[in-house]
Each structure stands twice: as C-alpha cells, then as structure tokens.
Amino acid sequence: MSHSHPELSAPAPLDKGALRVTPLGGLGDVGRNMTVFEYDGRLLIVDCGVLFPEDHHPGVDLILPDFSSIRDRLDAVEAIVLTHGHEDHIGATPYLLRERQQIPLVGSKLTLALLASKLREHRLRESVQHVVKEGDRIAFGPFELEFVAVNHSIPDALAVAIRTGAGLVLHTGDFKMDQLPLDGRITDLRAFARLGEEGVDLFLTDSTNAEVPGFTTSERKITPAIEQVFRESTQRIIVASFASHVHRVQQVLDAAAAHGRKVGYVGRSMVRNMQIAAELGYLHVPEGVLVEAKKLADLPPERQVLMSTGSQGEPMSALSRIAQNSHSFVRIEAGDTVLLASSLIPGNENAVYRVINGLAKLGAKVVHKGNALVHVSGHASAGELLYCYNIVRPRNVMPVHGEIRHLLANGDLARLTGVDNVVIAEDGIVVDLAAGVAKVAGKVDCGYVFVDGQSVGDITESELKDRRILGEEGFVSVIVVVDSVSGKVAAGPEIHARGNVWGEGAFDEIRGPILDAVNVALSEGVTDTYQLQQLIRRRIGRWVSDTHRRRPMIVPLVVEA
Known part of the structure; x- marks a missing residue:
C-alpha cells in the first residue's frame, strides 16, 4: 500500500450526504494542527495551530497552516473548535480571524482564556465564544458536536464527536490515558465506549507516541x-x-x-x-x-x-x-x-x-530527561491506542497528529485490532466519508506559510533557500564597469565577500581571469549587461567551487560608463 499521493488532482464536488475531511496541518509534522470538515456546503474547523521553526528556517518566527483552499469560503465556516490550549492547536487562530472575524470559537474555559490573551495581543476584537465542557452537546449548522474529557499535558483538553448525516466522527485531539492524573480528570473511556456502541464511522487519533510501546508514565x-x-x-x-x-x-x-x-x-x-x-x-x-x-x-x-x-x-x-x-x-x-x-x-x-x-x-x-524522570509525555503510547481501538471499534481510522512514521505506526495498530479501512493521509489530502466508507478523494494546495516579523506568507521556499545559502556559504558581489565607447573594462572587477568563510585576499587570483573573460566577450561583440553578468557568475562560481569548496550566493553587477 503506497502512502504517497503525488498523482492526486483537486477533488470533485462533494456528493450530497457525504462528509469531507481535509487536514491543512498536523499530518506529517508535529505542529500547526488544523482539520476542515465539510458537510452540506458548510464547514467546521477543528484546531488552528502553529509550527515552530527549526534551524533550516532562518529568520522565520512561526509557520502557519495554509488557508488558501478555504479562503474564499470563510463565510461558510460554522465554528472553529479548539481541542486544548497548546500553541500548536490555537496559535494560528488570530491569523485566520484577521481574514474573517465573525467565526464563532468553541473550546473549554482554559483554552478560550489562553486564546483571548492572544487575540488581545493581535488587537482583534473577541469573536463570539462558546465555552464548553465534557458532556456538553451543541450544534453548529449541520454539525452536532459532543465533547469528551481527555487528559493531556495541559488541563481542560477535550475530544470532540461530530455527528452529521454522513455518520459519527470522533476526533481525540491530543490525549493520553493517565489513570491517576494530578487534577483527577481522566480520559472518559466510558464515553468512548458509548460512542463506540452508537457506531463510530471515522476515528481520528493522536499518533505522536504510536511508535512507543506500552503505556505513557503517569x-x-x-x-x-x-x-x-x-x-x-x-x-x-x-x-x-x-x-x-x-x-x-x-x-x-x-x-x-x-x-x-x-x-x-x-x-x-x-x-x-x-x-x-x-x-x-x-x-x-x-x-x-x-x-x-x-x-x-x-x-x-x-x-x-x-x-x-x-x-x-x-x-x-x-x-x-x-x-x-x-x-x-x-x-x-x-x-x-x-x-x-x-x-x-x-x-x-x-x-x-x-x-x-x-x-x-x-x-x-x-x-534533565537524560539523567532523571523529570518529564512524561502528554500523548498516548501504543498500548493506550490499542485500548482505544478495542473500545471504540471504529469502521474507518485516519491517524492524525504526527510525522509520517507516527501515522503509519498508528495505522498498523488499528489494523492489528481488526480495523479494515485505515486511511493514511498527509496535509492537503482530501478524504471523503460516504456510505460508511472513508477514502481519499483528491488533494488541495497546502504549503507552509511563514511568518517573519509583520509579514505573513510573503516568504517563499526559494527565499528561505537563499537565506540558508547566505548563512552557510556566504555572499559574493562582483562589480565591473564597462566603457561603452572603447568596448573595454574601465574599472574592476571589484569583489566584496560576506560570510565567515573568506580569508584576506581570497579572491586575488580570480580578478585577472574575470577581467580577461569580460574583455574577450566585449571584443566578440557581447554588449548585453545581463549576458556579461551571467558570464561573471559562471566564471567566479566555478572557481569558488573548485578552490574553496563553497557555493555562495553570487551577485554580479555590470555598469556601463
């Protein structure tokens, strides 16, 4: 069974009576969790979080889910449901509300209080907020929601059951099954069992610790x-x-x-x-x-x-x-x-x-964790996930929240308990639940959206690549002045280098060859500055690669005098 979906195209319009599930973040990396549910032309969003940048994202403050596939449908969003108050589940909400402020927010007391302080920081007026707790049922358009207590490494976490005409979906959010939690609030397996009796058509389960055997420590x-x-x-x-x-x-x-x-x-x-x-x-x-x-x-x-x-x-x-x-x-x-x-x-x-x-x-x-038991995970290990599958007995399983290896390990656990249909999806993969069967229906555009200072989404992958080159390989500029009358080099090449890899006089021996190459090109009738700049770039690039084993960013500039 292949888990890559490169050949997928945009999904067809949704059949009447079917439920569409589109993860926009959280499947493939641990962070920026966001899932969009569509039924009868209306949308429900579960979680809207950020991913924190790593070393290969220089200058990036945060990474958001890609809202582009729903941007022109925000007026169809019934609510944003937040399972708990961690940044990777609530942190991108202000950025979505900037685009349409009136979307109702649904979550537990602590979750919405933590979000409220973020909204104030973003100078956003508070949207309509629905504070819910375990056992509550509330409907938004065609989505009937029921909330279930789960424990995690933050209080007041909730799983959410979503009922529509297409069937019952249970989304665990982030959870574990600590039997002696410090606040006495355990994951409500009785509610999971009750929902299982009703018939869970699609079970979305936290995969973060699916590779870890046994049970998460209390x-x-x-x-x-x-x-x-x-x-x-x-x-x-x-x-x-x-x-x-x-x-x-x-x-x-x-x-x-x-x-x-x-x-x-x-x-x-x-x-x-x-x-x-x-x-x-x-x-x-x-x-x-x-x-x-x-x-x-x-x-x-x-x-x-x-x-x-x-x-x-x-x-x-x-x-x-x-x-x-x-x-x-x-x-x-x-x-x-x-x-x-x-x-x-x-x-x-x-x-x-x-x-x-x-x-x-x-x-x-x-x-620290390496020399003492000073931390335990907030996520269910393999033993707990097996328990859940046996209690819920879902018809279809879609692992969520984790890198691809975690999703695959979680899918294997579901199969071991007898679940026939496991859908391994990644961000942007569209899954439709129709007539009790979940299957991949297509793919929507879903990239990383980078926040850099005040700018959101302006930085592209190629600009990040440029930043990485600048940081690791350095920067070289070459300025040559050409006399347009005589057709010869009038001044230069002047070479400036930035970065910690170049010593004093590092470019002395390449000045002559650059000068000769430009003069030869000019004598052969090449006067286009762009062509001359490309010639300089190739010449110095080859030399730097051979001599210094470096691939810096090279900016040649030819000026006509």
Whole structure:
C-alpha cells in the first residue's frame, strides 16, 4: 500500500450526504494542527495551530497552516473548535480571524482564556465564544458536536464527536490515558465506549507516541524526582517547562511550599498563562509562595525557586538568555540547580544541549530527561491506542497528529485490532466519508506559510533557500564597469565577500581571469549587461567551487560608463 499521493488532482464536488475531511496541518509534522470538515456546503474547523521553526528556517518566527483552499469560503465556516490550549492547536487562530472575524470559537474555559490573551495581543476584537465542557452537546449548522474529557499535558483538553448525516466522527485531539492524573480528570473511556456502541464511522487519533510501546508514565511518577531536587539542593533552583504546563508548575509550587521556598515566574508567557490558570482555578497557589521574580534576589539562595520558559532551547527564551549570561536580572551561581522538566521535541535537541552546556559551564547542576524522570509525555503510547481501538471499534481510522512514521505506526495498530479501512493521509489530502466508507478523494494546495516579523506568507521556499545559502556559504558581489565607447573594462572587477568563510585576499587570483573573460566577450561583440553578468557568475562560481569548496550566493553587477 503506497502512502504517497503525488498523482492526486483537486477533488470533485462533494456528493450530497457525504462528509469531507481535509487536514491543512498536523499530518506529517508535529505542529500547526488544523482539520476542515465539510458537510452540506458548510464547514467546521477543528484546531488552528502553529509550527515552530527549526534551524533550516532562518529568520522565520512561526509557520502557519495554509488557508488558501478555504479562503474564499470563510463565510461558510460554522465554528472553529479548539481541542486544548497548546500553541500548536490555537496559535494560528488570530491569523485566520484577521481574514474573517465573525467565526464563532468553541473550546473549554482554559483554552478560550489562553486564546483571548492572544487575540488581545493581535488587537482583534473577541469573536463570539462558546465555552464548553465534557458532556456538553451543541450544534453548529449541520454539525452536532459532543465533547469528551481527555487528559493531556495541559488541563481542560477535550475530544470532540461530530455527528452529521454522513455518520459519527470522533476526533481525540491530543490525549493520553493517565489513570491517576494530578487534577483527577481522566480520559472518559466510558464515553468512548458509548460512542463506540452508537457506531463510530471515522476515528481520528493522536499518533505522536504510536511508535512507543506500552503505556505513557503517569504525571505522578515525576513528583519524587522533583522532590529529590528540592531535598538535595542547597542553593537556588531554576525549573524550566512549557509555559502552558499547569500541572508541572503545580508540582513545583507544592514542592516549594513544602520546603519553605518562594517561587517567581520568569518569561512573559509563563507569567501570563499561570495568572490565567490561577484566576480560573486550574492552578492552586499555596499561600505566600509566589513573589515577583525580581524580588526573589532579596531572599537567601536556598529559599529561591525560579519557574522559567525555554525548556526547548528557544533562542530568545528566559532560560537561553540565562545560559548565555545575558538575562537582565538572573545570573547563574556555582551550585545552582536547573531542572529541565520537559521532553525534547524532535529538531530541538541541539538547541537544548547548547543551553544545558551553557548552564553547566556557569557552574549549575542540570537535571534533565537524560539523567532523571523529570518529564512524561502528554500523548498516548501504543498500548493506550490499542485500548482505544478495542473500545471504540471504529469502521474507518485516519491517524492524525504526527510525522509520517507516527501515522503509519498508528495505522498498523488499528489494523492489528481488526480495523479494515485505515486511511493514511498527509496535509492537503482530501478524504471523503460516504456510505460508511472513508477514502481519499483528491488533494488541495497546502504549503507552509511563514511568518517573519509583520509579514505573513510573503516568504517563499526559494527565499528561505537563499537565506540558508547566505548563512552557510556566504555572499559574493562582483562589480565591473564597462566603457561603452572603447568596448573595454574601465574599472574592476571589484569583489566584496560576506560570510565567515573568506580569508584576506581570497579572491586575488580570480580578478585577472574575470577581467580577461569580460574583455574577450566585449571584443566578440557581447554588449548585453545581463549576458556579461551571467558570464561573471559562471566564471567566479566555478572557481569558488573548485578552490574553496563553497557555493555562495553570487551577485554580479555590470555598469556601463
């Protein structure tokens, strides 16, 4: 069975009574989750998140889903349903609402509160918001929605069941099956079973940990590791985690209270998110434990705890600046303990180890996933996914949320439990559910949309390639002045190079050959500046490649005098 779909064309108009499912992000990479459901001419969007750039995206701030396939149909969107408050599920919503502000937003209390602060940052008026909780049912046009509690690494996560005339779809969102969660809110397998009895026609399941055997460790198992850090540390403790990981912050606040320490938040998103979580009752701050981070310095080191962002090594985060000794008020002292309470997101390993090395060099003891049980995943492992398939007994399965290897592993698990029809799709692949069978119906354009500063979608892949070349291979400009009367080179070639790969006088030996080549071309009657520039580019390009083993960006300029 092939999983590539290069030959697919645009899908035919949707048959009456069929449901169309189009993932615009989240299938093929871990991030920018967004799925569009279409029934009876109306649309429902589930999640609208961002992907964070990696090293090969120089200058890019965020990556959005591609809205182009629905841009001229935004007035047909009934609602945007947000399964939980992580950036990779809500972060692109403001960019979509910029294009049509009136789309209703549906999500749990915490999810919509986290989104509201983002909308204010984007100076967007708040759209109509429908706060829902597990067990709620609400209809938008032809879509009847029912919400089911699931646990994840942020409180208030929900799975959503979508009923239409084409059948029942169950979308898990991000979930795991922690049986002893810190907030006591377990994934509602009874609701999954009830929906299974009704007959789930299409099951969209989180694939992130499908390759991991067994069951994801319970959040409670981390408490002893955090306790040990607090027990053994004789100086300041700095804990870094995701700015939305309310449960992890709760564990740190509780440990600090038990050990007579005060906690200060560092990092704008940490301060904002925890304030929201505390106001809504998801975070319980022990009396007198929380102080403003700058005031912590007034206390002796053994009473200080800093709760920081930057567990993924993000270059501008609080922890990265601390590791580089460039934070405005936090300086590492020998004997400090830094606890990295998070997993390594694929692609971030180098950045994280750079931070760990920087902290260790400054004298800190660094406790991280590699040397202690300080983080557990927020996603269901293979054992939990098998459980779900056996409970739900779906007719069709479409793995979501993960790289292609995760989707394939998840599909294999579904087949092991007896699911006959597993559809492996990627972003842009259109899947239709008709007469109880899900199958691929075509493909829509679906690329990466890059946010760079204020510009959205202006950067193309070729411009990114240029940036990578500039960063890795350098930049060479060659200026030649041609006398149009005599038909000879009047000045130059002047060669300027940028980048850390060129030594003094690196281009001395190529000046003569360039001069000769241009004069020969001029004597043969070549006067077109474009042709002369191409000649220069080829000549210097070949020489740089042979001599320096480099392929810089070359910008030749021929000026007529």
